[in-house]
Amino acid sequence: MTDTVTQGVAQRRELIAFRIGDQEFCVDIMSVREIRGWAPATPLPRTPSFVKGVINLRGAVLPIIDLGARLGLSTSEPTARHVIMVVHIGERTIGLLVDAVSDIINMSDDLVQPTPDVASDQVKTFVKGLFALDGRMVSLIALDRVLPETEAEAA
Amino acid sequence: MDPFESIKATFFQECEELLTDMESGLLAMEQGDDDSETINAVFRAVHSVKGGAGAFGLEELIRFAHVFETVLDEMRSGKLHLTDEVAKVLLRASDVLADHVAAARSGGSVDEGRTVGMIADLQALIDQDRAAELGLNDDGDPNAGEEDFGFVPVVLSLDEPTADAPEVDVAALMAAAAAEPAEAANPVAAPGWRITFRPKAEMYAKANEAALVLRELARLGEVEVALDADAVPPLDQLSAEQAYLTWTIRLSGDKSEAEVREVFEFVEDDCELEVTREGETAAADVATPADDDASASAVEAAAAAPLDLDALLARVAGSAEEPAPPAAPEPVAAAPAAPPAPPAQAPANLDVVGLIALAEKASQDHAQTQAVAPKVEQKAEPKAEARASAGAPTAATPTIRVDLDRVDRLINAVGELVIQQAMLSQRVFESGLARSSDVALGLEDLELLTREIQDSVMAIRAQPVKSVFQRMPRLVREVADMVGKKVRLVMDGENTEVDKTVIERLSDPITHMLRNAIDHGLETPEEREAGGKAAEGTVRLAALHRGGRIVIEVQDDGRGINRPRVRGIAVSKGLIAEDAVLSDDEIDNLIFLPGFSTADVVSDISGRGVGMDVVKRSIQALGGRISITSEPGKGSKFSMSLPLTLAVLDGMVVSAADQTLVAPLSNIVESLTPRAEDVHLIGGRDAVICIRDTFVPLIDVGVALGFRDTPLPPASGVAVLVESEGGGKAALLVEAIQGQRQVVIKSLEANYQHIHGVAAATILGDGRVALILDVDALVTTSRRKAPRIEKRMAV
Numbered sequence: 001m002t003d004t005v006t007q008g009v010a011q012r013r014e015l016i017a018f019r020i021g022d023q024e025f026c027v028d029i030m031s032v033r034e035i036r037g038w039a040p041a042t043p044l045p046r047t048p049s050f051v052k053g054v055i056n057l058r059g060a061v062l063p064i065i066d067l068g069a070r071l072g073l074s075t076s077e078p079t080a081r082h083v084i085m086v087v088h089i090g091e092r093t094i095g096l097l098v099d100a101v102s103d104i105i106n107m108s109d110d111l112v113q114p115t116p117d118v119a120s121d122q123v124k125t126f127v128k129g130l131f132a133l134d135g136r137m138v139s140l141i142a143l144d145r146v147l148p149e150t151e152a153e154a155a
Numbered sequence: 156m157d158p159f160e161s162i163k164a165t166f167f168q169e170c171e172e173l174l175t176d177m178e179s180g181l182l183a184m185e186q187g188d189d190d191s192e193t194i195n196a197v198f199r200a201v202h203s204v205k206g207g208a209g210a211f212g213l214e215e216l217i218r219f220a221h222v223f224e225t226v227l228d229e230m231r232s233g234k235l236h237l238t239d240e241v242a243k244v245l246l247r248a249s250d251v252l253a254d255h256v257a258a259a260r261s262g263g264s265v266d267e268g269r270t271v272g273m274i275a276d277l278q279a280l281i282d283q284d285r286a287a288e289l290g291l292n293d294d295g296d297p298n299a300g301e302e303d304f305g306f307v308p309v310v311l312s313l314d315e316p317t318a319d320a321p322e323v324d325v326a327a328l329m330a331a332a333a334a335e336p337a338e339a340a341n342p343v344a345a346p347g348w349r350i351t352f353r354p355k356a357e358m359y360a361k362a363n364e365a366a367l368v369l370r371e372l373a374r375l376g377e378v379e380v381a382l383d384a385d386a387v388p389p390l391d392q393l394s395a396e397q398a399y400l401t402w403t404i405r406l407s408g409d410k411s412e413a414e415v416r417e418v419f420e421f422v423e424d425d426c427e428l429e430v431t432r433e434g435e436t437a438a439a440d441v442a443t444p445a446d447d448d449a450s451a452s453a454v455e456a457a458a459a460a461p462l463d464l465d466a467l468l469a470r471v472a473g474s475a476e477e478p479a480p481p482a483a484p485e486p487v488a489a490a491p492a493a494p495p496a497p498p499a500q501a502p503a504n505l506d507v508v509g510l511i512a513l514a515e516k517a518s519q520d521h522a523q524t525q526a527v528a529p530k531v532e533q534k535a536e537p538k539a540e541a542r543a544s545a546g547a548p549t550a551a552t553p554t555i556r557v558d559l560d561r562v563d564r565l566i567n568a569v570g571e572l573v574i575q576q577a578m579l580s581q582r583v584f585e586s587g588l589a590r591s592s593d594v595a596l597g598l599e600d601l602e603l604l605t606r607e608i609q610d611s612v613m614a615i616r617a618q619p620v621k622s623v624f625q626r627m628p629r630l631v632r633e634v635a636d637m638v639g640k641k642v643r644l645v646m647d648g649e650n651t652e653v654d655k656t657v658i659e660r661l662s663d664p665i666t667h668m669l670r671n672a673i674d675h676g677l678e679t680p681e682e683r684e685a686g687g688k689a690a691e692g693t694v695r696l697a698a699l700h701r702g703g704r705i706v707i708e709v710q711d712d713g714r715g716i717n718r719p720r721v722r723g724i725a726v727s728k729g730l731i732a733e734d735a736v737l738s739d740d741e742i743d744n745l746i747f748l749p750g751f752s753t754a755d756v757v758s759d760i761s762g763r764g765v766g767m768d769v770v771k772r773s774i775q776a777l778g779g780r781i782s783i784t785s786e787p788g789k790g791s792k793f794s795m796s797l798p799l800t801l802a803v804l805d806g807m808v809v810s811a812a813d814q815t816l817v818a819p820l821s822n823i824v825e826s827l828t829p830r831a832e833d834v835h836l837i838g839g840r841d842a843v844i845c846i847r848d849t850f851v852p853l854i855d856v857g858v859a860l861g862f863r864d865t866p867l868p869p870a871s872g873v874a875v876l877v878e879s880e881g882g883g884k885a886a887l888l889v890e891a892i893q894g895q896r897q898v899v900i901k902s903l904e905a906n907y908q909h910i911h912g913v914a915a916a917t918i919l920g921d922g923r924v925a926l927i928l929d930v931d932a933l934v935t936t937s938r939r940k941a942p943r944i945e946k947r948m949a950v
Contacts, residue, residue: 042924043814044903044910045860054907054916054924059571061916061924063907092906148908 017103017138018085020068020075024138025098025127026105031087031143035101038082048148052078052097057086064095065146072122089143096146105133112140166207167260168556173200174253175625181249182628185242191231197245198227199424204256206421216255219270222277223248228413229281244276250629347408348415351429353401358425360396369402371418376408405433559655562615566802569605569612570899570918576605577920613800617652620698620705623661624649627669627696634673641680641690642673647697653705654800660777661707661797667770668709668793669694676713676791686788688712704779705799710792716785718742725751743783743791747771775931778804778821804900806927808893808919809875811867812857815925817898817917818887822930824876826892829853834869842866844874844886851876852934855888859933860912879934887933900927 015026041053041064050069054061064084068075084095112129128142177200180193205220226245229235251265251273258265350372354365372378383401387393406415415430416423580598588594624646635642653661677683677692684690695710718739725731725745737745745751747767774781779797798804798821806817807826833845834853842853853874855866867888874886898917901924903910914929 040923042916042926043862044907044926045862045912046910051907054903056574056918056922056924059567059574059901059918061901061903061906061918094906 012106012108015105015107015138015140016085016101017105017133018083018098018101020071020099021073023073024102024136025067025141026138027085027087027141027143029104031089033086033088033093036084036086038078038080038084038097051148055084055095057093057095060093062086062093062095063147064097066097067141067146068098070146071126072120087143089147092147094147105138107131107133115139163211166211167256169207170204170256170260173204174249174256175622176200177204177252178246178249178625178628181242181246184237185239185246187237189237194227194230194237198224198231201227201252202420204252208259211259213255213259215265215270216252216259219252219255219274222274223252226277226280228416232411232413235280235283241280244280246628246632248273248277250632253629347433348404348406348410348412349429349431349433350404350406350415351401351427351431352404352419353427354398354422355425355427356396356398358422359398361422361425363422363425365400365402368418368422369404372404372406372415375410375414375418376406378407379405381405562612562655566612566616569609570802573605573609573899574918574920574922576601578922581920613654613802616655616800616802618655618658619650619652620658620661620707621649623658623665624696624698626662627665630666631669631673631694634670638674639679640673640677640692642677643691643693644669645693645695647695648699651698651700651705653698653797654802656802657705657777657797657800660773664770664774664781664795665696665707665709667767668795669696671767672709672711672713672791672793676711676715678714682714700799701796704796706794706796708792708794710790712790715787715789715791716743716746716783717787721745740784743785746783747781778819802900803897804917804927805895806898806917807875807895808925809856809873809887809889810891810893811855811860811889812862814857814860814862815893815919815923816856816889817896817925817927818875818877818930819914819927820895822877822879824878824884826873826875829869829872829874829886829888831868831870840866842869844869846876846886849884852885853888854885854933856928856933857890877930877934879931883934885934887928887930898925898927 014029016029016032017024017026019025039055041055043053044051044063050066052064052066054063056062066075066078078097082097082099083101084097085101086093086095111131113131114129115124115127116130123139125145126142127139129140131138131140177197180197180200183193184197201220201224205217205224208216208220223245226235226248230237230241235241251270254265255270257263352365352368354363358365369378369380381403383403384399386401387399393399412430412432416428419426419428576598580602583594583598627646628644631642631644672694673692677694678686678688680690683692693712695708697708697710699706699708722731722737722742722745725742725748726733726735728751730745730748730751731737747770751768771781774795774797777797779795781793781795783791783793785791804817805820807820807823809816809818827846829844834842835845835850836842842855843850844853853869857863858866867890869888872888872890873892874888875892876884876886878884896919898919901916901918903913903916903926912929912932914927914932916924916926919925
């Protein structure tokens, strides 16, 4: 009994849920540094279309990834209502452009189900797993795959 | 970090500084500087390394440092004389010591053979000097002045002649004033020592115990210890952390001064120590009948330093014809000549003056002593000057050691401040406030202040290139040994300051250029002599500021570039056409081409074909340039010029395809409005522009960066003529030039990745990110007509 409890506690974590279009996703709250409103970004040349450009985050140059475009969802031009989630990925800090932040979820790992095979390759790359929350489906994003591969990594 | 580890890390940091001090001292000695301060400084450095190593049980290091230290101590005590040969051995020993420190730091091991060889060499020096010592050492080497000599505060109670101490102190003062070491003047070993040992509070603070030192001393021979507790204040004024006691020890036995001093090895920096040889052969004949107690003790003092007198009298005798200078006014003059002394020293100075005056008074009826007094004074003055001048550099402003990360954070924050301030100004201006309003005026002041802060902060990171230069003498020695050439390295402008980020990257190019100069530039000693040059080649390494950049020059007096041969190699390697017409300069610069190497033998040092082109590329990566000038038979000179900092850049702000971009000013030659008739198309898309009868490629920046597909009509934009580091020229077509500005360089790679054509990013006054163009990449891309870079899509 005690074991189970300990195990349960160890695996619990907090997630931040957000919306892109009508779908819901989440990332570990520990990797999110801040959430801010959309500000026009400076486009970067020769970058994939999901890289919206860079913004100034208190002196750091922060690349903005349109997560919807990255996941292959249809996206529209960002407006002031869109938000940027500033997240740490390894040594890097990037901004993820999403529609809105919806919730903070407290859940345990054992509720996460593997991504079913029906999903397209693109989704499978970025989605670590799924879980159900009050009848909604929330996808857990694999942050480390969001950035475009660098030449070094590709090599 | 483990506290022990962190202490150890501090020790190694200190070691670096100590080794640097040591090497610069040794280099000065190599140039013939045998000043006792210099030798002492080197000794202290080695000694401190050894001391620290002891605390960490670094046996190998201690063993070597000890031998090294012994040799230095012999020099310090004037037994071993500085010769060229000695200096060379010491320099090599310093290299080995540095190796030991490095090995101890990394936990690696040192080449045992080299260590043993070095120890043998050092030992040879000691033996040689011991042998010399047995012979007659009669030239009175004045180098043995101990660092603690000079005007040391001693209690001089002339009206209390009961204690032994005053006599000893006076003797010490005399000796100090005369800077004439007893033993140098007196080759006959005296049978005892008088030691005045006055611990400072620091000694106790470091948990040293005077009693242990005394006990250690007692092992050397029979001791008589007298405690002088006069300085102990009444109990209510006594501070537990102060030091009040002075011991006077009389040590019998024929130990050497070095042996006596060794006892005080670990405390000598934290105490006042005087070791005076006690003469049994007191020169009683010098003593004169005295009128009163005071003069008696003064004369007694003179008698207690008979060795000095002997030497002095001998000297004075040499100039006996000259009338003795009036002694009375000059001793007074000597006191002001003394350096501004810390309060504690002041009484000692006064005592010297008083003493000399007394000696003068007493000697009125004794010609010999009269001769002594002016001599003492004369010697005192240069000593005082020497101390004053030596004091100047050591009185350098105190420094603190700060983690580089913290400095970088500060620099970033200040960069932000500058940007924020600019944004604020812009907003205020946009809001329609008059320029003369209080707010606007206040903002102007704020701007000045922020600029000042920015300059000061950048100055924190500015460091003298010394830290790189100081590694070079060793490199030169090693390379010279390896190729069997004699080389003298001359360094200039070591204190030239440049940003830390630049300094770190200077080392490799300089190393390479020096190796190249020695290996390729200089001839062998035989060749040099045959050519009528000194066998020893000279390589000059200099740093200077020029036009907001730092210039590093490496110059040799070797054979210069063999142009026909360079040309031949370039042709044979297919680097140039056989019939190419090249100027001398152009031929010289062929050596920067990739894959060019002229060495007949591919050596360990250079000539692997990764030579100068690598140097050139690494310098270009720093935004620098390199050039060579050469004169056959006379030598070559490489100059590289680098920006002073990699953190800011002077840029021209331009707009292209609705984007604001920054072009580095260092690349820009001129800007002009192109006329439609000057622009010609080559093929379908590629345009060239004719500027003063020269065709250069016209690059539409918006298209080159992929911001738009259709080129701008040339006549509606501005062409900026740029020159890449490779020397290629091109005209960049942009829509407008907004102005010139200093921008703070922000890395794109930190959070994203490198983008071709973009060097970095910066943040402009409106808070937006602007990209800094990589002019070289743009120009070379246009020249090579690289295939369009595919958009990389992951997955």
